[in-house]
Amino acid sequence: MIIKSIQLHNFRNYEDLSIDFTEGTNILYGENAQGKTNILEAANLSSTTKSHKGSKDKEMIRFGQEEAHIKTIIEKKQTLYEIDLHLKKQKNKGIALNRIPLKKASEIYGILNLIFFFSGGFIHYQKRSGGTPEIYGRGIMPDG
Numbered sequence: 001m002i003i004k005s006i007q008l009h010n011f012r013n014y015e016d017l018s019i020d021f022t023e024g025t026n027i028l029y030g031e032n033a034q035g036k037t038n039i040l041e042a043a044n045l046s047s048t049t050k051s052h053k054g055s056k057d058k059e060m061i062r063f064g065q066e067e068a069h070i071k072t073i074i075e076k077k078q079t080l081y082e083i084d085l086h087l088k089k090q091k092n093k094g095i096a097l098n099r100i101p102l103k104k105a106s107e108i109y110g111i112l113n114l115i116f117f118f119s120g121g122f123i124h125y126q127k128r129s130g131g132t133p134e135i136y137g138r139g140i141m142p143d144g
């Protein structure tokens with residue numbers, strides 16, 4: 001299975017991004033805060049419908065926008081799959097597989113098989129609780 005491409009619209013810091021991947025190893029590199037992890041987060045969303053950081057949908061929508069879209073094309077056993085996610089501020093996300101809307105998020109499971117390694121991420125500063133750090137899940141070490 002390979003991820004052939006990811007397209008982002010109003011997702012995190014990306015107004016529009018279209019990225020094609022090649023077979024084998026793909027390396028994303030860049031300065032801090034340029035959006036590398038955001039691309040991985042989009043891949044994780046396409047696999048699990050959830051953010052690896054535990055972010056809510058509305059937090060992943062580009063600042064000042066109402067909706068975000070992620071389109072991921074996967075090739076598996078010579079078959080192409082298109083996963084579309086539509087993140088909304090006030091409503092549940094829309095999920096479509098090969099342009100057919102799905103009723104349950106779980107129907108997407110197993111299409112994009114992903115192993116996600118990351119450091120930190122689960123250290124999350126809860127603004128609502130006065131900036132106290134709270135640790136969720138399986139973070140290994142903080143990355144600031």
Ligand SMILES: Nc1ncnc2c1ncn2[C@@H]1O[C@H](COP(=O)(O)OP(=O)(O)OP(=O)(O)O)[C@@H](O)[C@H]1O
Binds near residue numbers: 030032035059061
């Ligand atoms: N909802 C949002 N709207 C707009 N920009 C956002 C949103 N959420 C996060 N960002 C921006 O995304 C950027 C961080 O992206 P990301 O964490 O992917 O960077 P990175 O390249 O992985 O950095 P590092 O090398 O430090 O890990 C920051 O500039 C942040 O302001």
Ligand SMILES: [Mg+2]
Binds near residue numbers: 036037038
């Ligand atoms: Mg990062």
